[in-house]
Amino acid sequence: MSTFTLAAPENFRYASTINSHGWCLLPPFGYDEGSATLSRIQRLSDGRIVRLAVSSGNDRSVNVAVEGQVTPAQQAEISAIVARCLGFEQDLNSFYSLLRQHPEYAWIEQIGAGRMLVSPTIFEDLAKTLLTTNTTWNMTRQMVARLAALGEPYDGGHAFPTPERLASFSADELNAQVNAGYRGAYLRTLAAQIASGQLDVESWRDPNLTGAELYKRLKTIKGFGDYAAGAMLRLLGRFDELGLDSECRRMYKGRHNGGTPATDKEIAAYYAPFGQWRGLVVWMEVMQDWLVS
Protein backbone atom coordinates (compact mmCIF):
# COMPACT_ATOMS: atom_id res chain seq x y z
CA MET A 1 0.00 0.00 0.00
CA SER A 2 1.32 3.44 -0.94
CA THR A 3 0.00 6.50 0.83
CA PHE A 4 0.70 10.15 0.36
CA THR A 5 -0.82 13.52 1.12
CA LEU A 6 -1.85 16.21 -1.34
CA ALA A 7 -2.02 19.88 -0.47
CA ALA A 8 -5.42 21.41 -1.26
CA PRO A 9 -6.35 25.03 -1.99
CA GLU A 10 -7.03 27.33 0.96
CA ASN A 11 -10.82 27.29 0.70
CA PHE A 12 -11.13 23.61 -0.26
CA ARG A 13 -13.61 21.51 1.72
CA TYR A 14 -13.56 17.78 1.17
CA ALA A 15 -17.17 16.92 2.07
CA SER A 16 -18.70 19.80 0.10
CA THR A 17 -16.75 18.78 -2.99
CA ILE A 18 -17.47 15.05 -2.77
CA ASN A 19 -21.17 15.76 -2.27
CA SER A 20 -21.38 18.48 -4.91
CA HIS A 21 -23.56 16.15 -6.99
CA GLY A 22 -24.12 12.45 -7.45
CA TRP A 23 -20.91 11.58 -9.30
CA CYS A 24 -19.29 9.95 -6.24
CA LEU A 25 -21.91 7.20 -6.51
CA LEU A 26 -21.26 6.45 -10.17
CA PRO A 27 -18.58 3.84 -10.94
CA PRO A 28 -15.69 3.71 -11.27
CA PHE A 29 -16.08 6.16 -8.38
CA GLY A 30 -17.41 4.79 -5.14
CA TYR A 31 -18.05 6.40 -1.79
CA ASP A 32 -18.03 4.87 1.66
CA GLU A 33 -20.07 7.07 3.99
CA GLY A 34 -18.76 5.49 7.18
CA SER A 35 -15.14 6.35 6.46
CA ALA A 36 -15.96 9.27 4.12
CA THR A 37 -13.62 7.71 1.58
CA LEU A 38 -13.89 8.30 -2.14
CA SER A 39 -12.59 5.36 -4.16
CA ARG A 40 -11.90 5.00 -7.83
CA ILE A 41 -10.52 2.37 -10.19
CA GLN A 42 -8.24 4.19 -12.59
CA ARG A 43 -6.17 3.20 -15.57
CA LEU A 44 -2.83 5.05 -15.66
CA SER A 45 -1.07 6.17 -18.82
CA ASP A 46 1.42 3.27 -18.59
CA GLY A 47 -1.45 0.77 -18.66
CA ARG A 48 -1.44 -0.11 -14.97
CA ILE A 49 -4.83 -0.11 -13.27
CA VAL A 50 -5.01 0.99 -9.65
CA ARG A 51 -7.65 1.44 -6.98
CA LEU A 52 -7.37 4.84 -5.31
CA ALA A 53 -8.82 5.73 -1.94
CA VAL A 54 -9.08 9.44 -1.14
CA SER A 55 -9.96 10.74 2.30
CA SER A 56 -9.91 14.04 4.10
CA GLY A 57 -6.60 14.96 5.66
CA ASN A 58 -5.80 17.74 8.06
CA ASP A 59 -6.64 21.30 7.12
CA ARG A 60 -6.09 21.92 3.43
CA SER A 61 -5.02 18.42 2.45
CA VAL A 62 -6.34 15.06 1.30
CA ASN A 63 -4.85 11.64 1.86
CA VAL A 64 -4.45 9.24 -1.06
CA ALA A 65 -3.94 5.50 -0.67
CA VAL A 66 -3.10 3.18 -3.57
CA GLU A 67 -2.93 -0.59 -3.42
CA GLY A 68 0.63 -1.80 -4.02
CA GLN A 69 3.73 0.23 -4.62
CA VAL A 70 3.77 3.07 -7.13
CA THR A 71 6.67 4.65 -8.95
CA PRO A 72 7.34 8.40 -8.58
CA ALA A 73 5.91 8.91 -12.07
CA GLN A 74 2.75 6.98 -11.18
CA GLN A 75 2.37 8.94 -7.95
CA ALA A 76 2.70 12.19 -9.87
CA GLU A 77 0.03 11.08 -12.33
CA ILE A 78 -2.30 9.93 -9.55
CA SER A 79 -1.80 13.25 -7.76
CA ALA A 80 -2.74 15.15 -10.90
CA ILE A 81 -5.84 12.97 -11.40
CA VAL A 82 -7.01 13.46 -7.80
CA ALA A 83 -6.38 17.21 -7.98
CA ARG A 84 -8.40 17.41 -11.18
CA CYS A 85 -11.29 15.32 -9.84
CA LEU A 86 -11.51 17.46 -6.71
CA GLY A 87 -11.34 20.74 -8.61
CA PHE A 88 -8.18 22.05 -6.95
CA GLU A 89 -7.58 24.40 -9.90
CA GLN A 90 -11.00 26.05 -9.59
CA ASP A 91 -10.62 29.61 -8.28
CA LEU A 92 -13.71 30.43 -6.24
CA ASN A 93 -12.53 33.72 -4.75
CA SER A 94 -14.62 35.93 -7.05
CA PHE A 95 -17.61 33.59 -6.53
CA TYR A 96 -17.44 33.98 -2.77
CA SER A 97 -16.80 37.70 -3.12
CA LEU A 98 -20.01 38.01 -5.16
CA LEU A 99 -21.98 35.95 -2.64
CA ARG A 100 -21.00 38.34 0.17
CA GLN A 101 -23.33 40.83 -1.49
CA HIS A 102 -26.17 38.30 -1.09
CA PRO A 103 -26.41 37.31 2.60
CA GLU A 104 -29.01 34.63 1.88
CA TYR A 105 -26.23 32.69 0.15
CA ALA A 106 -23.63 33.12 2.91
CA TRP A 107 -23.94 29.42 3.71
CA ILE A 108 -22.21 28.50 0.45
CA GLU A 109 -18.91 30.09 1.46
CA GLN A 110 -19.34 28.97 5.06
CA ILE A 111 -19.30 25.31 4.05
CA GLY A 112 -16.74 25.85 1.30
CA ALA A 113 -19.08 24.63 -1.43
CA GLY A 114 -18.70 25.36 -5.13
CA ARG A 115 -16.18 22.82 -6.35
CA MET A 116 -17.69 20.08 -8.49
CA LEU A 117 -16.42 16.50 -8.37
CA VAL A 118 -15.47 15.60 -11.94
CA SER A 119 -14.05 12.63 -13.82
CA PRO A 120 -10.45 12.55 -15.02
CA THR A 121 -11.57 12.77 -18.65
CA ILE A 122 -14.14 14.97 -20.31
CA PHE A 123 -15.37 11.93 -22.23
CA GLU A 124 -16.36 10.18 -19.01
CA ASP A 125 -18.29 13.21 -17.81
CA LEU A 126 -20.00 13.58 -21.18
CA ALA A 127 -21.03 9.92 -21.20
CA LYS A 128 -22.39 10.10 -17.66
CA THR A 129 -24.19 13.39 -18.28
CA LEU A 130 -25.84 11.89 -21.37
CA LEU A 131 -27.11 9.07 -19.17
CA THR A 132 -28.76 11.59 -16.82
CA THR A 133 -31.01 12.92 -19.58
CA ASN A 134 -34.69 12.08 -19.66
CA THR A 135 -34.43 9.53 -16.92
CA THR A 136 -34.47 9.13 -13.18
CA TRP A 137 -31.36 9.15 -10.99
CA ASN A 138 -31.91 5.50 -10.13
CA MET A 139 -31.90 4.58 -13.79
CA THR A 140 -28.82 6.72 -14.42
CA ARG A 141 -27.00 4.72 -11.74
CA GLN A 142 -28.01 1.45 -13.37
CA MET A 143 -27.02 2.56 -16.87
CA VAL A 144 -23.66 3.92 -15.72
CA ALA A 145 -22.93 0.74 -13.76
CA ARG A 146 -23.53 -1.33 -16.89
CA LEU A 147 -21.46 1.08 -18.97
CA ALA A 148 -18.55 1.09 -16.54
CA ALA A 149 -18.56 -2.72 -16.54
CA LEU A 150 -17.38 -2.57 -20.16
CA GLY A 151 -14.04 -1.16 -19.03
CA GLU A 152 -10.91 -3.11 -18.17
CA PRO A 153 -11.59 -5.33 -15.14
CA TYR A 154 -9.70 -4.88 -11.90
CA ASP A 155 -10.29 -6.60 -8.59
CA GLY A 156 -14.05 -6.91 -8.82
CA GLY A 157 -14.54 -3.58 -10.57
CA HIS A 158 -13.60 -1.90 -13.81
CA ALA A 159 -11.78 1.17 -15.05
CA PHE A 160 -14.06 3.44 -17.08
CA PRO A 161 -14.15 2.25 -20.71
CA THR A 162 -12.23 4.28 -23.24
CA PRO A 163 -13.94 5.84 -26.28
CA GLU A 164 -12.04 3.31 -28.42
CA ARG A 165 -13.50 0.44 -26.44
CA LEU A 166 -17.06 1.73 -26.78
CA ALA A 167 -16.59 2.53 -30.44
CA SER A 168 -15.59 -1.08 -31.04
CA PHE A 169 -19.23 -2.07 -30.44
CA SER A 170 -22.03 -1.48 -32.89
CA ALA A 171 -24.82 0.71 -31.55
CA ASP A 172 -27.00 -2.37 -31.04
CA GLU A 173 -24.23 -4.33 -29.34
CA LEU A 174 -23.49 -1.43 -27.03
CA ASN A 175 -27.12 -1.01 -26.10
CA ALA A 176 -27.50 -4.70 -25.44
CA GLN A 177 -24.95 -4.15 -22.67
CA VAL A 178 -25.94 -0.73 -21.37
CA ASN A 179 -29.73 -0.69 -21.88
CA ALA A 180 -29.66 3.03 -22.48
CA GLY A 181 -32.59 3.11 -24.88
CA TYR A 182 -32.35 5.76 -27.56
CA ARG A 183 -29.37 7.29 -25.69
CA GLY A 184 -27.26 4.28 -26.65
CA ALA A 185 -26.89 5.44 -30.25
CA TYR A 186 -25.89 8.93 -29.07
CA LEU A 187 -23.29 7.43 -26.72
CA ARG A 188 -21.84 5.23 -29.43
CA THR A 189 -21.64 8.16 -31.86
CA LEU A 190 -19.89 10.31 -29.26
CA ALA A 191 -17.36 7.58 -28.49
CA ALA A 192 -16.68 6.98 -32.19
CA GLN A 193 -16.17 10.69 -32.90
CA ILE A 194 -13.66 10.97 -30.06
CA ALA A 195 -11.90 7.68 -30.86
CA SER A 196 -11.46 8.70 -34.50
CA GLY A 197 -10.05 12.10 -33.58
CA GLN A 198 -12.97 13.87 -35.24
CA LEU A 199 -13.87 15.38 -31.89
CA ASP A 200 -11.15 16.53 -29.46
CA VAL A 201 -13.06 17.20 -26.27
CA GLU A 202 -9.95 17.42 -24.07
CA SER A 203 -9.07 20.61 -25.94
CA TRP A 204 -12.13 22.13 -24.28
CA ARG A 205 -10.05 22.68 -21.16
CA ASP A 206 -8.45 25.65 -22.92
CA PRO A 207 -9.03 28.63 -20.58
CA ASN A 208 -9.18 30.92 -23.62
CA LEU A 209 -12.47 29.32 -24.69
CA THR A 210 -15.44 31.31 -23.46
CA GLY A 211 -18.33 29.65 -21.67
CA ALA A 212 -20.57 30.63 -24.54
CA GLU A 213 -18.28 28.92 -27.06
CA LEU A 214 -18.09 25.77 -24.94
CA TYR A 215 -21.86 25.70 -24.58
CA LYS A 216 -22.22 26.04 -28.34
CA ARG A 217 -19.88 23.10 -28.87
CA LEU A 218 -21.67 20.99 -26.28
CA LYS A 219 -24.99 21.61 -28.01
CA THR A 220 -23.59 20.13 -31.22
CA ILE A 221 -23.31 16.70 -29.51
CA LYS A 222 -26.33 14.55 -30.24
CA GLY A 223 -28.39 14.15 -27.09
CA PHE A 224 -27.08 17.34 -25.48
CA GLY A 225 -29.86 19.88 -25.22
CA ASP A 226 -30.15 22.86 -22.88
CA TYR A 227 -30.08 20.82 -19.68
CA ALA A 228 -27.22 18.46 -20.56
CA ALA A 229 -25.05 21.17 -22.11
CA GLY A 230 -25.57 23.43 -19.09
CA ALA A 231 -24.87 20.62 -16.63
CA MET A 232 -21.73 19.62 -18.53
CA LEU A 233 -20.60 23.24 -18.64
CA ARG A 234 -20.59 23.22 -14.84
CA LEU A 235 -18.28 20.21 -14.87
CA LEU A 236 -15.94 22.18 -17.11
CA GLY A 237 -15.81 24.89 -14.45
CA ARG A 238 -17.98 27.36 -16.35
CA PHE A 239 -21.31 28.54 -15.05
CA ASP A 240 -22.69 30.83 -17.76
CA GLU A 241 -25.76 28.65 -18.30
CA LEU A 242 -28.32 27.35 -15.80
CA GLY A 243 -28.69 23.78 -17.09
CA LEU A 244 -32.23 23.63 -15.73
CA ASP A 245 -33.83 20.24 -15.18
CA SER A 246 -36.98 19.19 -13.38
CA GLU A 247 -35.15 19.24 -10.02
CA CYS A 248 -34.00 22.85 -10.54
CA ARG A 249 -37.50 23.93 -11.50
CA ARG A 250 -38.98 22.14 -8.49
CA MET A 251 -36.48 23.85 -6.17
CA TYR A 252 -37.20 27.29 -7.67
CA LYS A 253 -40.93 26.79 -7.47
CA GLY A 254 -40.78 25.91 -3.77
CA ARG A 255 -38.09 28.32 -2.64
CA HIS A 256 -38.61 31.42 -4.73
CA ASN A 257 -42.05 31.29 -6.26
CA GLY A 258 -44.45 30.41 -3.46
CA GLY A 259 -45.11 26.93 -4.79
CA THR A 260 -46.13 28.15 -8.22
CA PRO A 261 -44.29 26.85 -11.30
CA ALA A 262 -42.11 29.49 -12.98
CA THR A 263 -41.11 29.73 -16.61
CA ASP A 264 -37.47 29.21 -17.53
CA LYS A 265 -37.32 32.88 -18.49
CA GLU A 266 -38.45 33.88 -15.01
CA ILE A 267 -35.85 31.59 -13.44
CA ALA A 268 -33.16 32.99 -15.72
CA ALA A 269 -34.12 36.55 -14.71
CA TYR A 270 -33.76 35.69 -11.03
CA TYR A 271 -30.24 34.30 -11.44
CA ALA A 272 -29.06 36.89 -13.99
CA PRO A 273 -27.46 39.13 -11.31
CA PHE A 274 -24.99 36.34 -10.58
CA GLY A 275 -23.49 36.72 -14.06
CA GLN A 276 -20.82 34.15 -14.90
CA TRP A 277 -21.58 32.30 -11.64
CA ARG A 278 -25.35 31.92 -12.11
CA GLY A 279 -25.18 28.25 -13.07
CA LEU A 280 -23.29 27.48 -9.87
CA VAL A 281 -25.68 29.44 -7.66
CA VAL A 282 -28.71 27.57 -8.96
CA TRP A 283 -26.94 24.24 -8.49
CA MET A 284 -25.88 25.13 -4.96
CA GLU A 285 -29.52 25.82 -4.15
CA VAL A 286 -30.59 22.49 -5.59
CA MET A 287 -28.00 20.76 -3.41
CA GLN A 288 -28.42 22.96 -0.32
CA ASP A 289 -30.34 20.52 1.85
CA TRP A 290 -27.91 17.73 1.01
CA LEU A 291 -24.80 19.86 1.51
CA VAL A 292 -25.86 21.57 4.72
CA SER A 293 -27.32 18.55 6.52
Add this chain to the structure above:
DNA sequence: GCGTCCAGGTCTACC
Protein backbone atom coordinates in the same frame (compact mmCIF):
# COMPACT_ATOMS: atom_id res chain seq x y z
C1' DG B 1 -47.98 -11.94 -12.94
C1' DC B 2 -49.72 -8.83 -16.27
C1' DG B 3 -51.01 -4.46 -18.31
C1' DT B 4 -51.05 0.48 -17.97
C1' DC B 5 -49.39 4.84 -16.62
C1' DC B 6 -45.80 7.91 -15.61
C1' DA B 7 -41.30 10.61 -15.17
C1' DG B 8 -37.30 12.18 -17.17
C1' DG B 9 -34.87 15.75 -21.78
C1' DT B 10 -33.96 15.83 -26.72
C1' DC B 11 -34.85 15.39 -31.54
C1' DT B 12 -37.47 16.04 -35.68
C1' DA B 13 -41.13 17.63 -38.33
C1' DC B 14 -44.31 20.93 -38.87
C1' DC B 15 -46.64 25.41 -38.53
Add this chain to the structure above:
DNA sequence: GGTAGACCTGGACGC
Protein backbone atom coordinates in the same frame (compact mmCIF):
# COMPACT_ATOMS: atom_id res chain seq x y z
C1' DG C 1 -39.41 30.68 -32.80
C1' DG C 2 -42.77 27.67 -30.81
C1' DT C 3 -45.13 23.15 -30.39
C1' DA C 4 -46.53 18.15 -30.82
C1' DG C 5 -45.24 13.64 -30.86
C1' DA C 6 -41.84 10.03 -30.67
C1' DC C 7 -38.08 8.10 -28.35
C1' DC C 8 -36.79 4.28 -24.05
C1' DT C 9 -36.56 2.26 -19.48
C1' DG C 10 -38.16 0.65 -15.26
C1' DG C 11 -40.77 1.83 -11.09
C1' DA C 12 -45.45 2.33 -9.27
C1' DC C 13 -49.93 1.02 -9.31
C1' DG C 14 -54.30 -1.47 -10.07
C1' DC C 15 -56.32 -5.68 -11.18
